[in-house]
Amino acid sequence: MDIQKYYETLFPYRQFFLWLNHAAVPTRDFTHREFAFTVLNGQGSDIYVRYQSFPTIETFKRKVAMLTPKRFEIGAVYTAKPSDHKLVSPEKYVAVNKELVFDLDLSDYDSFRTCCQGKQVCLKCWQFVVVAMDVLGAIFDLDFGYKHILWAFSGRRGVHAWVCDTRARSLDDSQRGQLLNYIQVTQKYEKGKLVINRPWHPSVQRSFDICKVKFDQIVLQDQNPWNTHANSSYLLNKLKQVNEALYAKLNEKWQEPSTSREKWMDIDQTAREIAAEGKLDTLGAKVLLETKQDIVLEFLYPKLDTNVSISRQHLLKSPFCVHPDTGNVCVPINPLTSRTFDPTKVPTLATLADSSILEPYLSVFKQFVTELNRSEKRPSSSLDF
Amino acid sequence: MQRSTPTPKKSFGSRNGASHSEDNSVTSSPVALEFRAPQKEYSYRLSFYSDPPPPDAEIDLEEFQEWAIDRVQVLDALDSCLTSAPSEIERTMRPVLSRYLPFTRHTNIKQTIDKELMKDNFSHYFLRLSFCQKPEDRKRFVKLETALFKLRYNLEPIEARAKFLNDLNLNWEKATPEEAQALEQEMSFSKLTDAPASSGAILYKFPMEDCMDLLGKRLVIVKKGIAYVPETYQLNLLAREFSRSLTHALVQLSKKVPEFKEDGRLDGVLKLANEGFTNVEEAADFQITANTQLTYKSLDSLEKENHLPLCMSRLYDNLKKTKHAYYSERNQFLRFLKYIGMPLEEAIKLYSAFYMDYDKKKDIEYSIKHWYGVVGSRKTYQPETCVSICKNSEYNIPNRASGCPFFNCQSDVLERLLRNHGIQDEQGIQEIKRFSDENQVHLACSKTYELTHPKDNTKHESVSLPNQYFERSWNSAIAEQQNHQQNTESSQTTAEK
Known part of the structure; x- marks a missing residue:
């Protein structure tokens, strides 16, 4: 399957919108959210397009169809629309909300793994990720009381965690820094x-x-x-x-x-x-x-890329993107079956001819989004902050 | 700051403020400071500074400026020892406090006490004016005033603290005895808490978001998002309230600054924020050292002539040797290179010449441009100080060439680096290793400089940023060259004669 067709027919736009928007009609959580696209220019090199924002999911979808990006990333919710960022003064364009994200990459384990190095990954070294997920999962749940954590395969050799609880989304950068200090044990x-x-x-x-x-x-x-x-x-x-x-x-x-x-x-x-x-x-x-x-x-102990977690402005590749080099779909990982997840057997553009193989992942995502939105007790006037 | 013109007593808030209209004169400032009447007596030496100077208080302009400057002295001194242990801070600060912001104990003379309390209160409010305008100034002021509050809290007798706390009327939620008991065993993790925890001490309950500093240091237990804070950390909680209310007050005040900016008499105080405070983590306004533009190839000769501090020479050697540079290694090196005068194109050439991982080249180029401030946020990065280099845990990950070698190397590794750096003096090496063991990185680095620059006889303070090391070395080489030229010239003239 080619990538254009994937984004046209299989990418779960509706759930994606509900996930980031936390309501059925567009709120600032979506309209003031930054997206960034990586697209291929005529000369075959990448262009990184930042500061994109969209009033509705339909406009987002049209943009994706138009650009056919190699990948796209999700950023913070700002006080103004990111697409207007040049029109407002810098103090009126400030990141206010963002999922608390974590990025774990097996290349940071290179001095500790012998089976693979650099970009490679196999089921053996993937077990480092599994342990990291267990450790972090316990901290998120038992210590911080976070309930809505979306784990997603990052497409090659790592995993992303999106903590979506309201409490986590509204942490400022310095609070995120302290939270990371709490979590980080092996950095000093x-x-x-x-x-x-x-x-x-x-x-x-x-x-x-x-x-x-x-x-x-x-x-x-x-x-x-x-x-x-x-x-x-x-x-x-x-x-x-x-x-x-x-x-x-x-x-x-x-x-x-x-x-x-x-x-x-x-x-x-x-x-x-x-x-x-x-x-x-x-x-x-x-x-x-x-x-x-x-x-x-x-x-x-989990080895995290801390900058990704601390700065709200940092963008992170969206789940369900296709990794440009491997063709792997960045599928969500069901926390209940994370131990049996095999990074070498995820759906790829090549295997997606049979679109049913994406089904289990779509249903994990849908269930996550439904639970998240059920817990969001937003007042009906949710269009305003 | 000028203190020359003798000025008549100025009355805060009185309406005879000479020719100034009420709105933009000093006389209106108490209103701007969220004035609340009637005046309360200053009853504690500890204060949340919730009461601004009363409207009828009178003060000399000269005294006004003097008090403001005195307080800056205190904050400045505090800033430079903030990272030391609490006992060390206390030791350093006691004489500073008694000189600039004294609280005389064992005195019954009400006037003395009143005057001291007044100075504390007034000077705090004066500085609010100066530090409320820019966000970074506010942040710094809140940080230092909070540190001062904590310091003074610790210096007060227990009864005074208790009374102060009691009167503050903070409604903190306490854990029930059952909750406390359930946590008792786990609480024993901290040496600070084991004594009281067993005797049913008080635990306060806070949303963890409200005590992230304690959480970050893993000083509290947190369960399902609730932090259980032992009474021992009462002061941290108080300090948190203190910074929160001060930050709020400063933001409010900043909106009113333009009103009293027009009163020229306040200029001195308003500018204070731009002076003083030297020990910051970025060396503000550091100028590019070498005027001749350096090419990446000149790094070899710079290294050979000992212009590079050990940290940078380690980074450079590592890049050449491993043909790779971690993110942290690149950051540290680039922020240095920019300020020794290496142009962006040369920095890019440097990495493309040595970096093997072809695949990542574009990322690397982007990050070089980022540090040079031409892409992305276009921030102007200043060179990093040794303090921030040592504090940056990312720099100090083992097996990386980044960070400060005096701070993060085991002594055998350090010794090897020093020898590669051209140091042969055995005694000197031992001395540097000893400094490094004691984490006296500045001294270790200065010693290294001394050993590699025998001809530089100038007296220097200890090294506090890598670029300063370079600057010294560079300038000393230039001076030597000039000297040499002069000597040749003068010998030539003699010859001509």
């Missing part, structure tokens, strides 16, 4: 060592518990990052900072080939041995435990 390093306050905040503890359960399968077995002595320098360096004797012993032992899982087991075993020799005290044992915990978090 001092002299190469992860800094997390201990005892842990209960939320960090819960996230750790989620990661720890998956560590054996995802890291030790599937990724097997320390399969040779040369590959184990990351681990050895960490241990060296804990205890020289432990390091020396393991460094020697790991000259012999062994798997990552065996090495991970070796740590505790060898620690017990050198403790028996009086070379590791209780404090050292505690530091060792903490180091191992840090490693689990470093591998599996």
Whole structure:
């Protein structure tokens, strides 16, 4: 199927409109919303068209049909129509509302995955995304009380989260920044060592518990990052900072080939041995435990592109766009079945000849939108702020 | 600021304000300051500044300006130590406060107390005038006044705080004993809270949106969007109320500024916001250093001649070596390059010459243009200071070449960098490593400068932004060159004689 036909016949305009508008008739949430299109010019290079806004979904649809964009992005709701942004003074053109969005990309896991690098993705490394979704999902729900989270495949090697609760949409940039500070656990390093306050905040503890359960399968077995002595320098360096004797012993032992899982087991075993020799005290044992915990978090804790989340002005690719390079449709991910989602088997332009394969994704989206709109208790005069 | 003309006593709000019409004279300013009558006595040393100076208060113009400047001194001093630990801030600020905004303790002389309280209140209101006009000034003023409020709150005796709090009448919702008990175990996460939590201390309930600063530091428990705030953080909550009401007042006031701008006597105070406050995260109005336009190829010789600070030389070497640059690495380097005088086209050439990832080239070009302010928001980015470089967690991710090497490198890595940088002095290297261990990055960097610039005998303050390092090095090279020329010339003249 060609892309023009996809946008003409399959893209779910009605639900898309209800999702962003939060009501059946156009409100400012739609009319003052910024859209941006990436279109191909005559010379074969991309042009990025920002500051687009539309009075109705029909006009939006016409524009899409006219431009046949390679992709389009969704931005914030402003105090004036984005298409008028040059007509009003800058202080009258301010972002006021925007879904709280998160962008997670597997290329940020490159130093932690062995199966793929860069743009590649497979079911093995996709499990990093699955854990990240679990961790973030728990934070959104249990901590922040957010109920309306749309997860969408970003088209190649990552996932987007759109938190659509009214409370989340009205956060300002500095609040978003603080929220990200709360969520981000593995971003602060001092002299190469992860800094997390201990005892842990209960939320960090819960996230750790989620990661720890998956560590054996995802890291030790599937990724097997320390399969040779040369590959184990990351681990050895960490241990060296804990205890020289432990390091020396393991460094020697790991000259012999062994798997990552065996090495991970070796740590505790060898620690017990050198403790028996009086070379590791209780404090050292505690530091060792903490180091191992840090490693689990470093591998599996969600790695987010924070700028996308913090600035309301930032635009993010819309769900149901077609990824220009892969042809994948950026389908929503059903949170109930996220664990079985396979990024290599999503509908693509090529497979969409049978349009029914898009059905399950459309119904996930429709259900999400319906629930979101049911929860929006907007006054009837919703045309005004 | 001029203090020369002796002026007659000026009366706030009196109607004999000489030739000025009532609307645009100083005399009307109390109205603009949301004047509320009747005058309340200043009963606390702590204040939310909800009462503007009374309309019949009299003050010398000279005193008026002096008080305003004194308060700026206090805020300025506070600004430069804001990132230190609270105890450190207290230590630095005590002498500053007693000099410029004293609160004499153990005195019964009512006049002294009154005068001190009056100075505090008046000077605060004067500065509101000056700082209300631009959003960034408002933000800065609120930040510093809030910090001052917190500082003073901590300096007050407990009884005074309690009385102040009580009279503020804030209706904060408390968690029920059942809720508090249910959270007790989880509360033990924080060292600050474990003592009171077990003895049934008070927990306040707030929508999490109202205490995002505590949330961001993970100091509170949050459940389903409700933050449970231990009493320990009462001050944070108070500070939040303080900034909120001050921000609101400033915005209201800004709408009225044009009215009293016409009174020339206030000029000095109105301009205060543009002076002082040096320790900001962007070096405002930094001028491009090298007048000759640099090409990207000249970077090699700049590096060889030790003009690049360690952070930038690391970024440059890394780009050459890895043929790749992360977003953070590019940002940091580009903001530097722009201000050492590298034109946009050269910056683009630099990355296209070295960058391998062909696919991303267009993105990179866009981001270079962005930092040069020619596309997108077209903001003029100023060079970054060392403080903001160290604070930026994105810069300090491990295995990146960005950030400050004295701040984020383990000592063996740092040592290697220093040696590559051409430093051989063993003792010097040890000293730099020690500074780095203590996070005294400015000293470490200054020492590096010293070791790589043995000929520069000028006394310098410690380095506070990479571009300043470059500027110093560059100017010193020019000075040396000129010196050299002069010497040759003079020897030539001698020869001619």
